[in-house]
Amino acid sequence: MALRRTKTIREEWEEHYRGGKQSPREGATISGVPLQPLYTPEDLAGWDYEEKLGYPGHFPYTRGVYHSMYRGRPWTIRQFAGYGSAEETNRRYKFLLAHGQTGLSVAFDMPTLMGYDSDDPLSRGEVGHCGVAIDSLEDMETLLNGMRLDSITTSMTINSPAAILYAMYIAAGEKTGVSLDRLGGTLQNDILKEYIAQKEYIFPPEPSMRLVVDTIVFAARHMPRWNAVSISGYHIREAGSTAVQELAFTLADGMAYVEAAMAAGLGVDEFAPRLSFFFDSHIDFFEEIAKFRAARRLWARIMRDRYGARDPRSWMLRFHTQTAGVSLTRQQVENNVSRTAVEAMAAVLGGTNSLHTNAMDEVLALPTERAAQIALRTQQILAHETGITNTIDPLGGSYFVERLTDEMEAGARRYFDRIEEQGGVLACIENGFFQREIADAAFEFERKLEAGERIVVGVNEYREGDDTPVPTLRIGPETEAAQVHKLSALRARRDGSSVQIRLEELKTVASGRENLMPSLIACVKAYVTEGEIMGALKEVFGVYREQSIY
Amino acid sequence: MSTASKASTEPGARQAGRKTYRVLTCKVGLDGHDRGVKVVSRALRDAGVEVIYAGLRQTPEMVVEAAIQEDVDAIGVSLHSGAHMTLIPRILELLKERGAQGIVVFGGGIIPADDARQLRSMGVAEIFGPGTALQDIVEFVNNGFTPKPA
Numbered sequence: 001m002a003l004r005r006t007k008t009i010r011e012e013w014e015e016h017y018r019g020g021k022q023s024p025r026e027g028a029t030i031s032g033v034p035l036q037p038l039y040t041p042e043d044l045a046g047w048d049y050e051e052k053l054g055y056p057g058h059f060p061y062t063r064g065v066y067h068s069m070y071r072g073r074p075w076t077i078r079q080f081a082g083y084g085s086a087e088e089t090n091r092r093y094k095f096l097l098a099h100g101q102t103g104l105s106v107a108f109d110m111p112t113l114m115g116y117d118s119d120d121p122l123s124r125g126e127v128g129h130c131g132v133a134i135d136s137l138e139d140m141e142t143l144l145n146g147m148r149l150d151s152i153t154t155s156m157t158i159n160s161p162a163a164i165l166y167a168m169y170i171a172a173g174e175k176t177g178v179s180l181d182r183l184g185g186t187l188q189n190d191i192l193k194e195y196i197a198q199k200e201y202i203f204p205p206e207p208s209m210r211l212v213v214d215t216i217v218f219a220a221r222h223m224p225r226w227n228a229v230s231i232s233g234y235h236i237r238e239a240g241s242t243a244v245q246e247l248a249f250t251l252a253d254g255m256a257y258v259e260a261a262m263a264a265g266l267g268v269d270e271f272a273p274r275l276s277f278f279f280d281s282h283i284d285f286f287e288e289i290a291k292f293r294a295a296r297r298l299w300a301r302i303m304r305d306r307y308g309a310r311d312p313r314s315w316m317l318r319f320h321t322q323t324a325g326v327s328l329t330r331q332q333v334e335n336n337v338s339r340t341a342v343e344a345m346a347a348v349l350g351g352t353n354s355l356h357t358n359a360m361d362e363v364l365a366l367p368t369e370r371a372a373q374i375a376l377r378t379q380q381i382l383a384h385e386t387g388i389t390n391t392i393d394p395l396g397g398s399y400f401v402e403r404l405t406d407e408m409e410a411g412a413r414r415y416f417d418r419i420e421e422q423g424g425v426l427a428c429i430e431n432g433f434f435q436r437e438i439a440d441a442a443f444e445f446e447r448k449l450e451a452g453e454r455i456v457v458g459v460n461e462y463r464e465g466d467d468t469p470v471p472t473l474r475i476g477p478e479t480e481a482a483q484v485h486k487l488s489a490l491r492a493r494r495d496g497s498s499v500q501i502r503l504e505e506l507k508t509v510a511s512g513r514e515n516l517m518p519s520l521i522a523c524v525k526a527y528v529t530e531g532e533i534m535g536a537l538k539e540v541f542g543v544y545r546e547q548s549i550y
Numbered sequence: 551m552s553t554a555s556k557a558s559t560e561p562g563a564r565q566a567g568r569k570t571y572r573v574l575t576c577k578v579g580l581d582g583h584d585r586g587v588k589v590v591s592r593a594l595r596d597a598g599v600e601v602i603y604a605g606l607r608q609t610p611e612m613v614v615e616a617a618i619q620e621d622v623d624a625i626g627v628s629l630h631s632g633a634h635m636t637l638i639p640r641i642l643e644l645l646k647e648r649g650a651q652g653i654v655v656f657g658g659g660i661i662p663a664d665d666a667r668q669l670r671s672m673g674v675a676e677i678f679g680p681g682t683a684l685q686d687i688v689e690f691v692n693n694g695f696t697p698k699p700a
Contacts, residue, residue: 114580125632129631198583239585329681363680450684472662546605549588
């Protein structure tokens with residue numbers, strides 16, 4: 001009887017709704033997932049609380065990986081920073097730590113990310129521009145000077161040469177008397193998404209996977225506080241994917257790492273608790289929240305049911321979030337502060353474990369100190385003023401959010417099937433599946449924008465005349481000159497014969513099956529440079545070229 | 551080799567009398583941010599432009615060589631790494647050395663306004679920043695690489 005009455009009122013509402021005014025837009029998420037104007041208990045028919053949500057800190061972790069979530073401790077504020085020389089970046093880190101940041105996050109310049117020394121001809125014009133230039137252990141020591149490596153955690157965003165920078169961090173720690181087991185941090189080290197999206201690959205996929213597995217094995221054996229890989233959806237999303245693609249491709253990459261590490265002889269529970277993830281938080285508020293919740297639930301089930309993980313920590317998907325760089329606009333740059341605040345809030349409501357908020361001017365150049373400070377303050381406002389930390393997973397149970405979470409999960413599972421049908425992640429990289437899916441989604445997004453089907457404030461609506469120029473941070477050519485000078489002084493000063501011996505040893509190990517980490521640590525301690533190490537590895541591994549799909 | 555002479559003699563001209571332009575698009579520098587260059591390449595292709603996408607990590611030398619080999623009307627350069635003030639002028643210089651100044655150079659990416667102004671004064675036809683409408687780039691190409699009046 002009660003149900004019948006509800007139906008009648010519902011029908012009445014539907015009539016009113018259809019008879020009223022409706023916007024032609026906004027009937028779908030930014031990723032194109034169709035949305036209803038209203039969600040009711042009918043949308044959750046057969047939905048089971050224990051199965052879908054459970055409790056925070058309990059399987060399937062939809063509501064969060066920790067029992068107390070932000071009631072216990074707010075998320076880690078981790079602002080990605082780095083520019084110019086190691087000295088300058090070291091000063092920026094001290095500034096950020098003094099202003100309440102709780103972890104370091106290192107941005108490297110393009111030559112470092114691509115494995116070239118600062119004096120390589122290909123590095124010309126790029127040294128210190130997108131991040132800090134690190135050529136050798138000497139630079140790493142300068143970067144970390146004065147930091148308590150046993151009490152801070154450091155995240156290093158680097159991929160192809162990740163094992164080398166990891167070796168440098170270990171060596172720098174040892175020199176200040178901090179042993180391996182007390183060093184805490186994260187390497188991005190997610191090579192699969194480089195082939196899929198960011199394109200900072202160097203070696204072919206197979207030797208690249210071996211390097212990743214070597215770091216996972218090394219961390220599992222010696223460094224209990226270290227996350228050897230941060231499986232990243234951020235770059236996939238920024239390259240133009242939809243939210244579902246970001247979720248699906250990232251978890252598919254995660255499964256590929258799990259399988260590779262198990263194939264290398266590790267038990268799943270030996271390394272899985274230290275796997276971590278990295279997602280984008282885009283501007284479509286509820287879709288992002290649903291994505292984060294679905295990610296935790298999917299991963300928990302995959303790890304338990306597919307890989308037989310028994311340690312609950314292996315089931316937990318812990319993740320870092322960065323607000324969406326692509327959502328920022330050059331026009332009316334100050335509006336980016338609002339966009340970033342909304343995206344950060346979605347990440348928090350989605351239960352992120354750490355967060356980077358973009359500075360408003362990052363669409364133009366590296367952030368100025370003022371803009372970086374506003375971005376940091378945005379997180380502090382969320383954490384301390386809004387009350388957002390009081391209740392765990394406050395949107396849990398929302399008809400809409402739960403339905404959208406289910407749809408995210410189902411959409412990701414459909415992609416898992418398609419990836420498996422094609423022979424797995426590596427096969428899909430080689431046949432261009434991921435690249436084509438992303439290029440299509442990116443083009444569709446632009447098309448909607450051009451057609452006015454989507455409004456971006458200040459870009460295709462609410463435009464103003466010429467934008468007032470905003471000050472941007474500039475990196476002068478003197479940074480490159482000074483870095484090149486420092487590097488040539490190092491080359492002259494170090495023991496050249498031990499450099500050669502270390503490099504020959506490295507090539508021998510690379511040609512075999514042994515773990516590369518001990519040999520890499522020996523290299524960096526002899527002040528062999530990053531470019532020299534990469535050069536030796538390229539001789540053994542070769543380099544990768546992709547087919548360009550657009 | 552000049553654009554004007556090619557426009558009148560090439561068979562690629564469409565019935566409307568408008569020339570079909572050939573454009574080499576590329577990423578120079580070390581970064582891999584290829585979303586923009588791919589979307590622009592596709593939009594140009596859909597608008598009837600002959601597009602050759604050279605791919606990632608092209609050096610100025612590689613770009614100029616390919617542009618001459620492929621006999622293009624223009625080079626579209628995308629950069630997000632901050633190396634634009636080194637690499638784009640180098641492309642202009644190499645084109646001049648090879649006697650190929652007739653090839654138009656335009657670009658886009660993360661390029662601050664001051665730098666864009668400077669690049670235009672060096673001979674770059676146009677710099678398209680983030681948020682540029684695809685239609686503006688298409689029109690720029692199909693109007694013979696003429697920037698929109700400010």
